[in-house]
Amino acid sequence: MTDTLTTQQDSVQTAKAFVPGHITGIFRIFDEYDDPLRCGSMGAGFSVTIGTVTSVSVVDHPTLEITTEYNKQSVDAKVTKTVVQRLAEEYERTLRVHVEHDSSLIIGAGFGASGAGALGTALAFSHLLDHDIEYEKAAGFAHTAEIMNHTGLGDVLAQTVGGIEVRLQAGGPGIGKIKRIEHQDALQAVLAGAPGLETSKVLTNPSSRARINSIGDRLVSRIIDDPRIEILIECSREFSEKIGLRTTRVEQALANLDNVGLFNSSMVMLGDSVFCFCYEQETKIAQEILLQYWNNSEVFVSKIAPEGGRLLS
Missing domain, CATH: 3.30.70.890 (GHMP kinase, C-terminal domain)
Known part of the structure; x- marks a missing residue:
């Protein structure tokens, strides 16, 4: 029986995820730990309904090969590739992996494009590797990739929750803590x-x-x-x-x-x-x-x- 979240044709499997954009208004850096999951930021911001749909397609291959696109343009998406590499290592898989980001978010404008791409990749790719993976574990790979590449500190944690948020404790999913701010x-x-x-x-x-x-x-x-x-x-x-x-x-x-x-x-x-x-x-x-x-x-x-x-x- 084919899983509803994946399609299979000629041994190619595909999964998709959506992640909202995120805007930070204020933050304080906490990145002195060796463990990236303990690093991050305290602060406040909000997630928006415009965001990124990420499609991940995989096929078995003798070595790990990764290609990435952003809005139909071939790009060297280092954060996306870090997510794929670390997940593939975790599950000891060699695959040809193609990641497509279809996004309304401008790269480099502070709208959480990097975090959205990382989290979307982590959710979709981890699902193909392990249907039973816990959400927090999958999201942790996205947070780790952001910390390693110095592209973000608190976006991924906030993007797992949505809404307007205060980040009460720094860290990745499962460690960082968030409180929602009520709004109309x-x-x-x-x-x-x-x-x-x-x-x-x-x-x-x-x-x-x-x-x-x-x-x-x-x-x-x-x-x-x-x-x-x-x-x-x-x-x-x-x-x-x-x-x-x-x-x-x-x-x-x-x-x-x-x-x-x-x-x-x-x-x-x-x-x-x-x-x-x-x-x-x-x-x-x-x-x-x-x-x-x-x-x-x-x-x-x-x-x-x-x-x-x-x-x-």
């Missing part, structure tokens, strides 16, 4: 962003790390003590201002959003990007402002994702 179902997020800040450079730069942690300590503690959207915005605004990573257009866009009363906005960590929480009647105004600074293909309206990454039938 009608709340939407307008996003605008482009590549500009390279996460790996920021996370490995000693001065950037020290600044992030010294400022983040107090602000992360504040939102943990009072987990509300208003506090998330206040802390995120202060954090982005004091760490000194805002670009000119991020500064100008936030000022213009403030001028029309759209105060629930801040910089995306880490990207040349902003987010604005608003309701349907306000989204057009937010879009018009952000389109003064970003191209049409770089501005999105999304709902808050009600759940995290999952296999697709």
